[in-house]
Amino acid sequence: MTTKTITRAQDNTLLSIGFAAMLGFALLFVAGYAQAAILHDAAHDQRHAMAFPCH
Amino acid sequence: MIARLLTSGVLAGAMAGLLAALLQFYFVIPVLLEGELFETGAMVHFADNGSPQSDRTDVGLSGEFGRHALTVGFNMLGYAGFGLLLVALMALAEQRGLADISPRQGLIWGLAGFIAVQLAPAIGLPPELPGTVGAEIGPRQSWWMATIISSAIGLWCLAFVKSPLALIGVAFLLAPHVIGAPHLDAYWGVAPPELAAEFATLSLGAAAAGWTILGFAAAWLWSRGG
Numbered sequence: 472m473t474t475k476t477i478t479r480a481q482d483n484t485l486l487s488i489g490f491a492a493m494l495g496f497a498l499l500f501v502a503g504y505a506q507a508a509i510l511h512d513a514a515h516d517q518r519h520a521m522a523f524p525c526h
Numbered sequence: 527m528i529a530r531l532l533t534s535g536v537l538a539g540a541m542a543g544l545l546a547a548l549l550q551f552y553f554v555i556p557v558l559l560e561g562e563l564f565e566t567g568a569m570v571h572f573a574d575n576g577s578p579q580s581d582r583t584d585v586g587l588s589g590e591f592g593r594h595a596l597t598v599g600f601n602m603l604g605y606a607g608f609g610l611l612l613v614a615l616m617a618l619a620e621q622r623g624l625a626d627i628s629p630r631q632g633l634i635w636g637l638a639g640f641i642a643v644q645l646a647p648a649i650g651l652p653p654e655l656p657g658t659v660g661a662e663i664g665p666r667q668s669w670w671m672a673t674i675i676s677s678a679i680g681l682w683c684l685a686f687v688k689s690p691l692a693l694i695g696v697a698f699l700l701a702p703h704v705i706g707a708p709h710l711d712a713y714w715g716v717a718p719p720e721l722a723a724e725f726a727t728l729s730l731g732a733a734a735a736g737w738t739i740l741g742f743a744a745a746w747l748w749s750r751g752g
Binding site for chain 2: 483484485487488489490491492494495496497498499501502503504506513514515516517518519520521522523524525
């Protein structure tokens with residue numbers, strides 16, 4: 472019983488870590504990667520300043 | 527667990543992004559705006575009779591409030607993304623029993639993040655002043671992303687593999703540069719090289735500060751939550 476609970480808790484930890492990482496990648500995609508013109512123009516200075524490949 | 531991860535990553539990112547934006551406004555954006563004078567042709571280097579001399583222009587921030595507000599917003603967004611990834615890796619290291627995360631440790635995590643995410647890609651693709659003509663965007667983005675991932679794996683190996691196998695990390699750090707970033711076979715620069723070089727070093731400096739703050743704040747919030 473105890474073992475099961477611990478396994479489940481660890482699964483949960485990894486799942487949470489994975490979810491946080493995916494969300495991080497999603498934010499970076501919007502801030503640095505997406506090439507849609509309106510996003511690109513709005514993020515332009517920040518992308519140059521952070522050395523994201525911009526255009 | 528999930529709430530603690532998200533709040534520490536996002537809050538640390540918002541703080542670091544805000545401070546990084548302030549540093550950028552003082553050090554980086556004025557150089558960027560001066561570069562735009564050469565991008566648009568308002569200034570031309572080597573203009574008359576081939577003279578290599580162009581006067582410096584102090585453009586400051588040019589009072590474009592909306593544009594600068596977006597820069598603050600996107601810095602906070604970008605750093606929040608980095609913050610989430612950093613906290614996720616901290617949590618993974620803790621869960622594997624590899625590290626105890628303290629704010630002091632966080633400084634090192636932040637510097638490692640700077641090396642993987644800013645310095646390593648900048649070795650192959652220097653931060654670009656507006657107007658820089660580069661290779662196609664697709665391959666550059668792929669090299670950039672691959673370099674970040676490879677460098678992060680390399681640093682992780684060096685930090686946490688407890689045998690001589692850790693040296694595999696060096697291969698991960700070197701590989702992107704041995705392969706080489708996509709480059710054009712001609713030089714197209716319109717801005718003075720001094721200005722482009724200043725831009726590259728200033729933006730790396732601001733990013734180093736931003737990442738150190740991010741590492742400290744992320745570790746501080748994460749360890750408090752525990």
